[in-house]
Amino acid sequence: MQHGKALLATALLLSVNTITAQATVTAVDNGLGIYESGTNVTWTSDANLLGTLETNQGYTSVINAIIQANNRVVQTINGTHDLVDADFNVNGTADWWGAQAFVGYLNSIVYGNSDQWVLPTNTVTLYGQAYNATPSGISSSILVANRSDSGYWSSTVSNYSFYPNSAWAFTGWFNSQSYATMDHQYLVWAISPGVVAAPVPVPAAIWLFSSVLLGIGLIGKRRAA
Template sequence: MINSKRIAITGLLLVGLAITNSSQASLIAETVQGISVVYDDVTNVTWTADANLLGAMEANAIAQYGNDNGLIQAIINANNGVVYDVLGMYDTGEVFINNNAVGVYNLHSYDFFPGGAVSWYGAEAFIGYLNSINYANSSAWALPLWNDGTHSQGQFGELFYNELNGISGFNIPSNSFFNNINPPQHGAYWASEDVYGTAYRFGLGTGNQQPDIKITPYFGVWAVSSGNIAAVPIQSTFYLFGSVFLYWVFVRNRNAMLINFIPKHKSQI
């Protein structure tokens, strides 16, 4: 007969292990619909495991069709041909959204360069495309947040300095979580924040973030989605398994107590 105390202890150990793993984890590799992603439980965002996803998509399109024209046009079409931003010198018009004037930029093929390099507008357009196709079962993709100019803060800074232990002035450390992590062209990725005519970028070769002209088509786009987009997080599986064990022990012991209280038949006395 299985010892119920041992089962209970096993269940508690499983739950304890899940709690310990959760408290110690920073980056968690996951798979959603066959797509590799990485969850950061500090900033509570999910990164694409492919750090140059657009470049990979372009390469696939070229291998299949001989060019990436169809992909670029699909990205432009997914955004109805425009990107809305802080009104600036490169916009061709303005509209009012929630009583606020925003700029309207008309997308062009030259917002996209070979190898995944894009202007800031191209980066925003690619994000819109990922949301339109519900990439990895998420429609909440965005450019990473930049934070008040402090290099080690913001989503890029947290990833570079804290999760991957990067050092200012040096390339981002090699790791097993991400692939294609070297950004195209000038070694930086666009961030979400933009001001008049400029937007911020984060250099993975230096660990620094600074503004640049938004039409500069030399930087990469790396998408993040809010929260953990994995359908069944690893920790939840441990919690569920441990809870089932504990519930089974409870039911088993309760039934045993009820049996002991049932009066025995005279033939059994």
């Protein structure tokens, strides 16, 4: 029934902007993210990261960790939603509350050295930019894993009174945006503002130099004693 509503809502599609020719796409954070200069955001390089984690770490383990990381609730403009297993599915999809909980989980573990992960808003048409062919080629690039033509949630809640408890999503099949009830199951693709960078390792020479200084200091203290 909800799927039927989502399809019906495609009558109100928003146009999707393409990335400008000047935009570039580069892998960052040791391949965990992809940075898009046109919108100045970093995407997770896995377009179905939740599904991948479920496969690699076990569905129950991952979902329990997500629920616990959010203290079992998600705050929304409509109040508090109590998280339950039914907010998630085994293929990496989640309802809107589950999607919000997943980005909260990514922040709790500082995934990819960022605690600023969010769902994109529908106003900047980020999902469309990630799908459209570009000179740098996110849509055809090997930098992106598990990209799907199914729907992806945005963080933007619908303000249509005749369609309450709904939010906007991007659908790859139509390369457009539409809204669906929040209990619909869509994929989750998170972004973080700016460039997400891996920690810069301290060169071995600096560690060695620091060790030598520490040793000299200890010797000096012993002599003084």
